[in-house]
Amino acid sequence: MAIEQKIREQEWINQILRFRIDVVLATNSLIYTLWGINLVHRQSKGYPVNSFPIPDYPSLKVLPQVTMNTPFSERVAPNGPIEQLAFKAWVTEVYDHLWEGKYRNRLRKVFQDPKSGKARMETDPLGDLRLIRNDLIHNKSIAKDCAKGKILRWFNRDEQIQMKFGHILDFLNQMGWIDNNHSLVDGDRMVLWLPPVEEVTPSEKAPCLVSVRPLIYELDEFQYRYCASVVFADGYFAKAPFTLHESEQMTDERWRNIQINSHGDVFIPPSTTICAQQLYSSCFGPTFAGPGLYSPAFKLR
Numbered sequence: 001m002a003i004e005q006k007i008r009e010q011e012w013i014n015q016i017l018r019f020r021i022d023v024v025l026a027t028n029s030l031i032y033t034l035w036g037i038n039l040v041h042r043q044s045k046g047y048p049v050n051s052f053p054i055p056d057y058p059s060l061k062v063l064p065q066v067t068m069n070t071p072f073s074e075r076v077a078p079n080g081p082i083e084q085l086a087f088k089a090w091v092t093e094v095y096d097h098l099w100e101g102k103y104r105n106r107l108r109k110v111f112q113d114p115k116s117g118k119a120r121m122e123t124d125p126l127g128d129l130r131l132i133r134n135d136l137i138h139n140k141s142i143a144k145d146c147a148k149g150k151i152l153r154w155f156n157r158d159e160q161i162q163m164k165f166g167h168i169l170d171f172l173n174q175m176g177w178i179d180n181n182h183s184l185v186d187g188d189r190m191v192l193w194l195p196p197v198e199e200v201t202p203s204e205k206a207p208c209l210v211s212v213r214p215l216i217y218e219l220d221e222f223q224y225r226y227c228a229s230v231v232f233a234d235g236y237f238a239k240a241p242f243t244l245h246e247s248e249q250m251t252d253e254r255w256r257n258i259q260i261n262s263h264g265d266v267f268i269p270p271s272t273t274i275c276a277q278q279l280y281s282s283c284f285g286p287t288f289a290g291p292g293l294y295s296p297a298f299k300l301r
Contacts, residue, residue: 023175
């Protein structure tokens with residue numbers, strides 16, 4: 001029985017890895033689509049065209065002619081309708097095709113097992129993505145049910161849903177799918193988030209912080225109990241441990257409530273703030289091994 005249980009657990013692990021890789025492949029396709037849309041926008045405005053990698057398409061001899069008041073350059077502009085259509089396609093691909101159509105039944109038992117530790121990492125973000133998907137498709141892209149999300153609190157009730165790539169990064173981070181460790185399954189399918197640090201230096205001003213995910217470890221597992229996985233709008237990320245000042249009273253419940261405040265910094269209720277600029281700089285600094293690769297520790301004051 002013990003051997004059969006280990007075989008089942010290994011199959012669950014493989015299915016989660018396959019799901020993760022398929023979602024990241026869909027995200028990679030979205031990036032190329034957004035680059036292509038941006039390229040068309042720049043061409044329509046007469047701006048210099050950067051060498052975005054876009055797929056080769058045959059030269060179409062006939063194009064549908066559309067007569068409308070909105071100029072084509074605005075339709076392909078950032079946050080415009082064509083870009084939003086691409087985001088909607090990503091949401092339905094990830095939730096409808098991959099999760100509902102392929103992986104949910106395979107992983108139902110491991111997600112329902114209270115000992116699996118999956119309740120926070122997978123169930124809540126996927127449940128929130130379902131609410132976002134429903135409002136996109138069934139509520140004319142007006143936030144209703146998704147305003148009650150547990151983790152992906154992207155939109156307020158009655159707000160027009162305007163997807164941005166930072167939302168995609170937040171979903172991947174909340175799923176625990178952005179890290180420095182590679183995941184290999186089926187012998188040749190691998191996902192690795194590894195910025196070319198030797199080629200890129202940090203901006204003087206940090207890009208927008210788009211995601212923060214609380215991490216809590218047992219002290220016999222890792223020397224730090226409280227850590228956070230943070231991701232910025234340019235895709236750079238860090239896992240940061242935190243040490244406590246002797247006057248700082250921290251509990252697991254407080255740490256689980258960390259969020260991004262209106263100034264773009266990390267906020268731990270009721271009154272502790274962590275500077276996003278400092279976190280961004282840590283993405284380019286030395287790392288050390290923990291359950292992943294971690295930046296130097298920050299002290300909460």
